[in-house]
Amino acid sequence: MSLRFDVDAVVLDIEGTTSATGFVVDVLYPYARERFGELLAARGAEPEVARAVDQVRAEIGEPGADAARVEKVLGEWIDEDRKATPLKTLQGILWAEGFARGELVSHFYPDVIEVLRRWHADGVRLYVYSSGSVAAQRAWFAHSPEGDLLGLVSGLYDTVNAGPKQESGSYRAIAADTGDAAGRLLFLSDRPGELDAARAAGWRTAGVRRAGEPYADAEFGDHVQVSGFSEITLRARNSS
């Protein structure tokens, strides 16, 4: 299957789309889980940590939850792969530090980096929209197996600066920020619910169904579908 889109920018989901869910679950999640206790105990007064802990307490309806209880809840959310904003904030703090120390290197499917470089060279702007925090996304692209890819990326969006991924308002907010007309933006994701929300905001969409990913057998309705990025050709307005 080969698909061509006339768009000015592409917005990328990470987990299941550019990168393997298995890597996130098997490498990143344990890395954070093992460090939550120390983060909460030693750095609980840091504003970003304190705010996230308060958000966990609010979400579970336990304003007095102590650090041990919060750590337990974070572990349960990891087990569910729940995309809760405070979990993602706290994971992002730990991962960014792990990437900076050289303890983590991100994962991209073999087709992805080459295609991202081609789209960028062809004048298509690249953005990221992930449940992973902006701090985590920045570290992820800065510490890839092929080095720092941040130069390819024009902007990063998460559930804090854009909103929930299954709500169309988030995609409207991103379009307002990039300055693109909705119909000139393409969203690539592994989750049909996210594609539905992007389409409701007027975006172009393509479902990425990679073998072995949790949503590979999901119902994608009439979203066009690919099994990898090499099946997609993008043409920006200013392409030669």
Ligand SMILES: CSCCC(=O)C(=O)COP(=O)(O)O
């Ligand atoms: C570098 S982000 C790490 C992955 C992650 O925590 C996540 O939640 C990704 O979800 P996505 O929205 O990209 O499917």
Ligand SMILES: [Mg+2]
């Ligand atoms: Mg995803």
